[in-house]
Amino acid sequence: xxxxxxxxxxxxxxxxxxxxxxxxxxxxxxxxxxxxxxxxxxxxxxxxxxxxxxxxxxxxxxxxxxxxx
Amino acid sequence: xxxxxxxxxxxxxxxxxxxxxxxxxxxxxxxxxxxxxxxxxxxxxxxxxxxxxxxxxxxxxxxxxxxxxxxxxxxxxxxxxxxxxxxxxxxxxxxxxxxxxxxxxxxxxxxxxxxxxxxxxxxxxxxxxxxxxxxxxxxxxxxxxxxxxxxxxxxxxxxxxxxxxxxxxxxxxxxxxxxxxxxxxxxxxxxxxxxxxxxxxxxxxxxxxxxxxxxxxxxxxxxxxxxxxxxxxxxxxxxxxxxxxxxxxxxxxxxxxxxxxxxxxxxxxxxxxxxxxxxxxxxxxxxxxxxxxxxxxxxxxxxxxxxxxxxxxxxxxxxxxxxxxxxxxxxxxxxxxxxxxxxxxxxxxxxxxxxxxxxxxxxxxxxxxxxxxxxxxxxxxxxxxxxxxxxxxxxxxxxxxxx
Numbered sequence: 001x002x003x004x005x006x007x008x009x010x011x012x013x014x015x016x017x018x019x020x021x022x023x024x025x026x027x028x029x030x031x032x033x034x035x036x037x038x039x040x041x042x043x044x045x046x047x048x049x050x051x052x053x054x055x056x057x058x059x060x061x062x063x064x065x066x067x068x069x
Numbered sequence: 070x071x072x073x074x075x076x077x078x079x080x081x082x083x084x085x086x087x088x089x090x091x092x093x094x095x096x097x098x099x100x101x102x103x104x105x106x107x108x109x110x111x112x113x114x115x116x117x118x119x120x121x122x123x124x125x126x127x128x129x130x131x132x133x134x135x136x137x138x139x140x141x142x143x144x145x146x147x148x149x150x151x152x153x154x155x156x157x158x159x160x161x162x163x164x165x166x167x168x169x170x171x172x173x174x175x176x177x178x179x180x181x182x183x184x185x186x187x188x189x190x191x192x193x194x195x196x197x198x199x200x201x202x203x204x205x206x207x208x209x210x211x212x213x214x215x216x217x218x219x220x221x222x223x224x225x226x227x228x229x230x231x232x233x234x235x236x237x238x239x240x241x242x243x244x245x246x247x248x249x250x251x252x253x254x255x256x257x258x259x260x261x262x263x264x265x266x267x268x269x270x271x272x273x274x275x276x277x278x279x280x281x282x283x284x285x286x287x288x289x290x291x292x293x294x295x296x297x298x299x300x301x302x303x304x305x306x307x308x309x310x311x312x313x314x315x316x317x318x319x320x321x322x323x324x325x326x327x328x329x330x331x332x333x334x335x336x337x338x339x340x341x342x343x344x345x346x347x348x349x350x351x352x353x354x355x356x357x358x359x360x361x362x363x364x365x366x367x368x369x370x371x372x373x374x375x376x377x378x379x380x381x382x383x384x385x386x387x388x389x390x391x392x393x394x395x396x397x398x399x400x401x402x403x404x405x406x407x408x409x410x411x412x413x414x415x416x417x418x419x420x421x422x423x424x425x426x427x428x429x430x431x432x433x434x435x436x437x438x439x440x441x442x443x444x445x446x447x448x449x450x451x452x453x454x455x456x457x458x459x460x461x462x463x464x465x466x467x468x469x470x471x472x
Contacts, residue, residue, distance in 0.1 A: 013171040014420045019428075031168070032175040051408055057420035059129060 001066040004041060004049060006034045010060035017061060021045065021052035025061075034060065080111045086359065087113060087246025090459045095358065099388035108373025113246050115362050115381035119388035121395035121412065123371040127384065128417035133363035134160045137381055146259035147242060147252075150266075153302020154309075156361060156419055163418060165293050170303050173221060173281040174422055179429040182220040186430060189216045190437040197471050198441065202448055205467040209438070210319035213430050218311050221426070222304070223273065223280025233312040235262045240309070241458035243361065266305045281307070307422070314356050315427050317456075317463025319434045322350035324467060326435075327447050329402045336404055337443040340436045346404035347431035352411030353402050358387040358462050360415055386412050444472025 004024060013032025017025035023045060026035045041049055053061040079101065086095045102109055102119040109117045118127050127133055136156040138148060151157055155166050172178075189212050197203035215229030224232075235258040241247060242255020269282060277283035282304055288294045295303060326333040326346070336346050362381045369376050376382055390411045391399040414421035421427065438445065447453070448468040456465035 012167055012418060012420060013175065014414075015176050015425050016420075018176060027175050027177070029175065029177050030172055032171045051410075055410060057128075057416045058418055 001040055002043075002046060002049065003064040003066055004036050004039055004053070005062045005064060006036055007060045007062075008033050010058045011056075012058050012060075014057050016055045016057065017052040020055055021048040024049055025052060040066075076106050076109065079106050080109055083109060083117055084111045084113050084246060087111075087244050087459045088248070090241075090462075091455065091457045095385070096387065099385070099391055102385065103388055103392055103394075106373065108371050108376060115383060116376060117359070117383055117385055118371060118373075118376075119385045119392075120372055121389040121392040121410075123373070124384040124386070124389045124412055125416060126371060127365075127369055127376070127382065128360075128363070128415060128419070130417065132366045132369060133382065134163055134366070134418045135364050136361045137364050146256050146263060147239070150239070150259040150263050150305050150309075151243070151302075153298050154306040155303065155422070156306070158299075158302070160366075160418070162299070166295060166299055166303055167418075167422070169285060169288060169293065169295055170281065170307070171422060173284065174425055176425045176429075178221075179217075179425040182217055182426075183429065183433070185220060186213055186216050186433045187437070189213060190433050194437055194441045202451075202468060202470045205323045205469055206316060206320045206464050207466060209434060210316040213319065213434055214312065214315040217315065217426050217430050218308070221281050221311070222269070222307065223278045223282055224269065229312060232262075232265070232308050233316060234258075235265075236309045236312040237456065237458060237461065240313070240460040244459035246459060262305060262308065263301075266301055266308065269304060270300060310421075311423050311426075313456075313461045313463070315423070315430050317356035317461050318347075318351065318427055318431055320464035320467045321354040321356060321462070322347060322431060322435060323438070323469070324447070324453075324464065325350050325354050325402060326404075327445065327469070332402055332404045333439070333445070334443070336435060336439045340439050342404050343432045343436040343439070344428075345406065345409065346435055347428060348409045348411065349402060349404050349406045350431070350435075351413040352390045352396075352406070352409055354462075355386050355390060355411070355413035356461055356463055357413065357415070358385065359459065360384045360386060360419075361460065363419075384412075384415070386415065442469075442471045445469050446472060 011034045018027050024038045024041045026037050085093045107120045118124055155163055193209045215226040219226040238254050238258035242252045273282045336342055360383050362383050365376050365380050367378050393399055414424040448470045451468040454466035
């Protein structure tokens with residue numbers, strides 16, 4: 001199972017993740033900072049989540065595979 | 070073969086892009102730089118990085134967050150205008166300023182100006198239908214961009230033209246390769262822009278509105294709020310970066326689509342592709358082909374070697390967008406390309422602040438025109454005009470016939 005984490009101190013609110021995978025990522029409407037809607041997204045979203053994470057300009061997002069920590 | 074002299078020659082060729090951007094097409098150099106000199110030293114004293122993976126590595130985090138001072142005398146108008154731009158302040162200040170302004174640039178904020186943009190685009194299309202043609206840049210792009218910037222900053226739509234012209238002169242003078250004549254013009258424009266920013270802030274202190282400037286003023290008394298000089302810097306930065314770039318994006322997008330007819334026809338048949346189409350247009354012909362220079366804050370290893378702390382570097386985004394190491398068939402223009410990890414908004418801490426607005430403006434333009442004019446074509450007999458400087462690459466005029 002995958003776990004999605006956001007480092008809000010690194011986030012600059014670019015919204016790339018929201019654009020690429022709106023099922024999992026959202027932006028705080030006031031600050032623009034990332035919000036994780038699904039911390040454990042289903043397997044069928046893995047590709048979209050992985051791509052969204054890779055496109056974050058400040059590497060504020062990470063994917064952990066449960067058991068890997 | 071003498072690799073050293075070949076690379077030195079490449080450096081001289083690449084430098085022409087900065088010395089005469091209006092007349093020098095850098096695109097033939099892209100594959101040569103990527104393959105033979107992925108970290109190229111130019112005779113202008115800075116390096117060029119051209120591979121996609123290297124740009125990602127170089128700009129990631131905040132290791133290259135700062136741009137060097139403008140090519141100008143200390144305390145000149147250019148220096149005073151730009152010294153508090155988000156790209157010139159320290160990484161810590163950058164973070165605080167970015168946090169203060171970015172809330173005005175969320176996707177939701179972009180969509181809030183949507184009805185206004187749509188009305189503006191609809192009016193342009195109606196007028197074009199009557200006349201049988203329009204100018205994509207002066208009739209459509211400038212108006213859409215003017216409405217977006219006007220709504221954001223609380224300024225008259227008509228001011229965009231003045232701001233666009235000032236920004237163009239300022240950006241031309243910003244780069245290391247600029248001639249004295251270009252720099253003199255930039256200084257004049259910077260003085261006018263500074264006055265505009267001062268007047269704008271004074272006006273918003275008296276008559277606040279639902280705009281970013283008023284909100285930043287209101288936030289000054291809170292923790293993390295902007296100082297007066299930072300407020301000037303942020304407003305100057307946004308007016309400078311937001312005026313010409315989106316206009317160039319829309320012009321370049323239509324030019325690319327209309328020179329790839331099958332893709333324009335596809336868009337007309339499927340206007341819902343406007344979202345991915347604008348991404349592909351951004352990849353294919355980006356308004357910013359070479360980022361403002363950055364100062365490297367720590368040694369960074371790239372595929373062409375190590376770049377050292379204190380050295381200056383730029384990224385050729387256009388070259389990275391065509392890197393076959395990252396894109397399948399990069400030469401193919403495909404409005405449904407997925408994934409499309411282009412870096413036309415750059416990457417890292419200086420990722421384009423206005424990307425959500427730009428994307429939205431582009432989508433409205435493409436969708437509205439594609440719905441109305443399936444027979445749209447370039448009207449070359451009425452003459453296209455380019456407007457290129459070392460930072461922004463676009464058209465000043467792009468006439469089309471509506472069919």
